[in-house]
Amino acid sequence: MTKPGQGAEGDAVAAPPVAITTAATAAAAPQAAASSAAPVIAPGADAESYEQQHVHSVYESIASHFSATRYKPWPVIASFLLSLPPGAVGLDVGCGNGKYLAVNPHVHIVGSDRSANLVRIARDHGGDRRCDVAVADGLALPFPPGKADFAICVAVIHHMSTRQRRQEAVRALLECVRPDSGGGKILVYVWALEQSNSRRGWDEGADQDQLVPWVFKSKTKTAGGGGGDTTYQRYYHLYRKGELEEDVVAVGGKVLDSGYDKDNWWAVASRIN
Amino acid sequence: MKVLSLNFLSCAVKGCKSSSDSYPLHPKDAELVQDDIEVNAQLLINLLPRIDWTALTTTATELGFPALPPQAPTPEELEADEAKLKDLHHLLMETQIMEGKLVCASCGHEYAVREGIANFLLPSHLV
Ligand SMILES: [Zn+2]
Numbered sequence: 001m002t003k004p005g006q007g008a009e010g011d012a013v014a015a016p017p018v019a020i021t022t023a024a025t026a027a028a029a030p031q032a033a034a035s036s037a038a039p040v041i042a043p044g045a046d047a048e049s050y051e052q053q054h055v056h057s058v059y060e061s062i063a064s065h066f067s068a069t070r071y072k073p074w075p076v077i078a079s080f081l082l083s084l085p086p087g088a089v090g091l092d093v094g095c096g097n098g099k100y101l102a103v104n105p106h107v108h109i110v111g112s113d114r115s116a117n118l119v120r121i122a123r124d125h126g127g128d129r130r131c132d133v134a135v136a137d138g139l140a141l142p143f144p145p146g147k148a149d150f151a152i153c154v155a156v157i158h159h160m161s162t163r164q165r166r167q168e169a170v171r172a173l174l175e176c177v178r179p180d181s182g183g184g185k186i187l188v189y190v191w192a193l194e195q196s197n198s199r200r201g202w203d204e205g206a207d208q209d210q211l212v213p214w215v216f217k218s219k220t221k222t223a224g225g226g227g228g229d230t231t232y233q234r235y236y237h238l239y240r241k242g243e244l245e246e247d248v249v250a251v252g253g254k255v256l257d258s259g260y261d262k263d264n265w266w267a268v269a270s271r272i273n
Numbered sequence: 274m275k276v277l278s279l280n281f282l283s284c285a286v287k288g289c290k291s292s293s294d295s296y297p298l299h300p301k302d303a304e305l306v307q308d309d310i311e312v313n314a315q316l317l318i319n320l321l322p323r324i325d326w327t328a329l330t331t332t333a334t335e336l337g338f339p340a341l342p343p344q345a346p347t348p349e350e351l352e353a354d355e356a357k358l359k360d361l362h363h364l365l366m367e368t369q370i371m372e373g374k375l376v377c378a379s380c381g382h383e384y385a386v387r388e389g390i391a392n393f394l395l396p397s398h399l400v
Contacts, residue, residue, distance in 0.1 A: 085319070086315065086316070086319040087316060087318070087319020087320045087321075087322070087323065088319075088323075089281055089320065089323050091281075105313075105316075106315070106316060106319070108277060108278075108316075108320065110278045110281055110282070112393070114394075116390070116392070119390055120388070120390065123388075123389060123390060129306075129308065129369060129389055132274055132275050132277075132278040133390060134274070134282070134390060134391040134392070134393055135390060135391070135392040135393060135394055136285060136393040136394065137285070137393070137394060137395070140285040140286070140287065140393070140394075140395055140400060141285060141393075142282050142283060142284065142285040142384070142391070142393040143281060143282065143283060144281070144282070144283035144290075144295075144296045145290055147281055147323075147325070148281060149323065175290075
């Protein structure tokens, strides 16, 4: 089993994490220091249990808070969805709070997410039981091969902690859609390493495997101030330029279009056969 | 979970993907609700070519609906026949599985459906 930070492709071994003790420290420190290189995980633990701790359980805990800050569809994704032929049926793998499920009323989307709490929020996006969603793992999707017209996967695959798993996730998406000849396509969005203009300040040469804090602000303050805030550490793999396209090609995909959009790399791809 | 979506779901177990028995999943002890949704004729007509009619026939029968015709209507037939359109709308869009299970006929695994949400996370021995 490959460990995060020791990927088959020779991912850099991450430095020990910077301890973040309180939310106040995180806020006061320079923003770039708020995240820390992802630690090498303990021997015996595997990628799955690492992601359970640093991805799945975090989203389960922060679901409502996370959802409240993620309501606006990103323009590139909205325009992809609006460009689909009417009647198209597709998937939103890692649908989160469901903000993309109802962007285009002329297509039908089945959403899935690893977090049951987020899925419950997504189900009622735009009205009670309006959206169809399921709880599923990105590497064990409940979709028949080659049936969907499209699949989107936004801000999901960068949470997988080895390159092999990230490539398998792309392969799983490609398997769900019709082959290129049938017009099937996927849209994948991942966080970029190159984001020198963002408040986090990562750029080329930085460690690609990072733990990024999510501060859950508690409304009740203790006498000492700050009080009940909880900081969760989410694992991210930051994609360098070209890496997403490499991963698509590595699993038999064909990149139809790709680009950079506000600290993210994205690619539209199809399945060659 | 609308009946329409059942037409696009299969077993999550890798070894089942190549088996025709893993699709469609079979509802068991299903509790249905009927939502009142406005008919979107154009959406239905556009969806029709994407529907696996054989799988839908199986699902409809298992949910206790009257048997569907052996062949899917053509978009033209659907457009011209309001009753047919309404029936299909009722089945695909308005009928939701709220509680129960979805069963894979290949591996026998039962996926729970609660409050309209199916859970496809696999126990470790099936991953
Ligand atoms: Zn199965």
